[in-house]
Amino acid sequence: MQQEETKSIETDVLVIGAGPAGMAAVAAARESGASVVAVEAQDRIGGNAIWSTGYVVFVDTPMQRAEGIEDDVEEFLEDAGVIADRSRGDFGVLYDEKLARIYGEESAETYRQLIERGVRFPRFIHRPKQHQLDRVAAVEDTQMFAAAYQPDFDSDEVTVFYRSSARRLLTDSDGAVVGARITTDDGTTVNVIASRGVVLCAGGYQANPDMRARYQPESRSTKPYLGIDTARGDGHLMGGAVGGDLINMTFIPSLVIVASSMLEESIAIDRQGRRFHDETGVYEDRVSAVLAQPDQWAYYVFDGVTAEKKAQYVEQMPDEAVSSETLEGLAELIGVPADQLVATVDEWNETLESGATVDPLQGRVSFPVDRRGIRTGPFFASRMVAGCSFISGGFQVTTSMQVVDVFGDPIPGLFAAGDCVGGFNPCADLGGIHIGGGLTFGRIAGHAVASGDLAKPHTTSPLSRFLPSRVGTTMEIVHVES
Numbered sequence: 001m002q003q004e005e006t007k008s009i010e011t012d013v014l015v016i017g018a019g020p021a022g023m024a025a026v027a028a029a030r031e032s033g034a035s036v037v038a039v040e041a042q043d044r045i046g047g048n049a050i051w052s053t054g055y056v057v058f059v060d061t062p063m064q065r066a067e068g069i070e071d072d073v074e075e076f077l078e079d080a081g082v083i084a085d086r087s088r089g090d091f092g093v094l095y096d097e098k099l100a101r102i103y104g105e106e107s108a109e110t111y112r113q114l115i116e117r118g119v120r121f122p123r124f125i126h127r128p129k130q131h132q133l134d135r136v137a138a139v140e141d142t143q144m145f146a147a148a149y150q151p152d153f154d155s156d157e158v159t160v161f162y163r164s165s166a167r168r169l170l171t172d173s174d175g176a177v178v179g180a181r182i183t184t185d186d187g188t189t190v191n192v193i194a195s196r197g198v199v200l201c202a203g204g205y206q207a208n209p210d211m212r213a214r215y216q217p218e219s220r221s222t223k224p225y226l227g228i229d230t231a232r233g234d235g236h237l238m239g240g241a242v243g244g245d246l247i248n249m250t251f252i253p254s255l256v257i258v259a260s261s262m263l264e265e266s267i268a269i270d271r272q273g274r275r276f277h278d279e280t281g282v283y284e285d286r287v288s289a290v291l292a293q294p295d296q297w298a299y300y301v302f303d304g305v306t307a308e309k310k311a312q313y314v315e316q317m318p319d320e321a322v323s324s325e326t327l328e329g330l331a332e333l334i335g336v337p338a339d340q341l342v343a344t345v346d347e348w349n350e351t352l353e354s355g356a357t358v359d360p361l362q363g364r365v366s367f368p369v370d371r372r373g374i375r376t377g378p379f380f381a382s383r384m385v386a387g388c389s390f391i392s393g394g395f396q397v398t399t400s401m402q403v404v405d406v407f408g409d410p411i412p413g414l415f416a417a418g419d420c421v422g423g424f425n426p427c428a429d430l431g432g433i434h435i436g437g438g439l440t441f442g443r444i445a446g447h448a449v450a451s452g453d454l455a456k457p458h459t460t461s462p463l464s465r466f467l468p469s470r471v472g473t474t475m476e477i478v479h480v481e482s
C-alpha cells in the first residue's frame with residue numbers, strides 16, 4: 001500500500017492557535033524579524049475573544065489618568081492576590097505572583113498597542129468588590145481585537161493555515177521541540193519545522209468533555225460551556241505529551257452563563273418575581289445565589305431594546321429566551337406572580353432614574369451605560385444556568401513564557417501563552433485578565449521565541465522545590481523500609 005506523503009515546511013516560529021494569545025504572539029514574533037507560521041482551527045482569528053464581552057484589565061493607563069485614577073503595580077498585586085486566595089478553598093491553586101507582576105508592569109503597553117491598532121475602550125466597568133479602583137476597561141466591539149491583528153496575519157512574513165489543527169509536537173533526540181505536525185483543511189498532513197520554537201496558544205479545555213470529566217466532579221463537568229468549540233485542550237495535551245508541567249487543572253470556575261454585556265441591562269428574578277442577588281457581583285456569589293434557589297430556578301429579565309442591541313449575546317444563552325409584549329404576559333409564561341414582577345421592574349427602573357450609584361436592594365454598582373430601564377416591550381426572560389466559560393489550568397512557565405517540565409527545567413523550543421498557561425489565571429475573578437493575559441503574555445512569548453532572549457526559570461514547580469537536588473539528574477528510586 002502506498003504511504004500518504006507528509007509535506008514539510010520550514011519557518012522560524014510556529015504559533016498554534018490565533019485567539020488573543022496567538023494574535024499577539026504572531027505580531028511580536030513578526031516585529032522581531034522572524035518568519036512565522038500560524039495554524040488556527042477556526043476559519044478566522046480572534047478565538048474566544050469574539051464570544052467574550054471584551055472586558056480587559058489594564059494597570060496604570062492614560063485612560064485611568066484621564067479620569068484622575070492613580071493606579072500602580074503594587075495595588076494591582078494586592079487585588080489579584082486577594083482574588084487568588086479566595087479560590088483556595090475550592091481548588092488546588094498554584095498562583096504565580098511573578099506572572100501577575102509582569103502583567104501589572106506590561107498591561108499598559110498592551111493597552112498602548114491596542115489603541116495604536118485602532119481598538120477603542122470607551123468606558124470602565126466598576127468592580128469595587130474585585131478592584132480598589134477602576135481598571136476594567138470595556139471594548140467598544142469585541143470584533144475589534146481580531147481586526148487589530150488581521151494585518152499581521154495578512155502580511156508576507158506570516159503564513160496562516162485556517163481550518164487546520166496542530167496534532168502533535170515534533171521533538172529532536174534531545175527532547176527539544178522543533179515544530180508540530182498539523183492537519184490542514186483539505187486533510188493534508190504537514191510537518192511544520194520551526195527553527196526558533198513553537199508557541200502554544202490553543203486556548204483552554206472547557207469544550208472537551210473528557211478533560212472536564214478528568215478534572216471536575218461529575219456534578220460540574222456535565223454543566224454546559226459557552227464559547228468556541230475548539231477549546232479542546234489540544235495545547236495542554238500536546239505540551240503535556242512532551243513533559244510540560246500542568247497546574248491548576250481542576251480550577252474551572254463555575255459561572256452563570258451570560259455575557260456581562262447583556263447582564264448590564266438585565267435583572268435576575270426568583271420564583272417569586274423578586275431580585276435575589278447582585279447580578280454583576282463576584283462570579284462565585286452569583287453561582288451560589290442561583291444554586292441556592294429551589295430547583296435552581298431563576299431568570300434574567302430584559303427588554304426589547306436590549307434584545308435587539310445585544311442579539312448576539314441573547315442568542316448565546318444556553319436556553320432560548322421567552323418573550324411577551326407585556327411584563328404581565330411574561331410573568332404568566334414563566335410562572336411568577338405578575339404584580340410582583342411588575343413591582344420588581346418598577347423598583348429597578350426607579351433606582352436607575354434616581355441616579356443612585358449603589359442599588360439599595362442588592363448593592364449592585366454596575367448599571368446600564370445610559371441608565372436606561374427595562375421599559376420597552378416585548379419583554380424577555382432567559383433561564384439562568386450555571387456552567388463555565390473559561391478555565392484556569394495550564395503550564396508552568398518561565399518569565400519568558402517558556403514551558404517548564406515538572407522539575408522546573410525549561411523545555412527547549414516550547415513556549416505558551418493565554419489559556420495554555422496556568423499560573424496567572426487564579427485571579428480570573430478580577431474579570432478581564434484572560435483576554436488581557438492572552439494579549440500581554442502572547443506578546444512576551446512571541447518576542448522571546450523570535451529573539452531567543454530568554455529569562456532564567458523561576459521555580460514555582462512543586463517538585464523542583466521539594467526535590468531540588470534531583471533537578472536535572474536521573475531520578476533514583478528510594479526504597480523505604482516498612
Ligand SMILES: Cc1cc2nc3c(=O)[nH]c(=O)nc-3n(C[C@H](O)[C@H](O)[C@H](O)COP(=O)(O)OP(=O)(O)OC[C@H]3O[C@@H](n4cnc5c(N)ncnc54)[C@H](O)[C@@H]3O)c2cc1C
Binds near residue numbers: 018019053436
Ligand atoms: C462567553 C465568554 C465571555 C468571556 N468574557 C471575557 C471577558 O470579558 N474578559 C476576559 O478577559 N475574558 C473573557 N473570556 C475568556 C477569554 O475570551 C479567553 O480566556 C481568551 O480568549 C483566551 O485567549 P487564548 O488566546 O488563550 O485562547 P482562545 O481565545 O480560546 O483562542 C485559542 C485559539 O486556538 C485555536 N485552536 C485550538 N486548538 C487548536 C489546534 N490544535 N490547532 C490550531 N488551532 C487551535 C482555537 O480555535 C482558538 O481560536 C470569555 C470567554 C467566554 C467563552
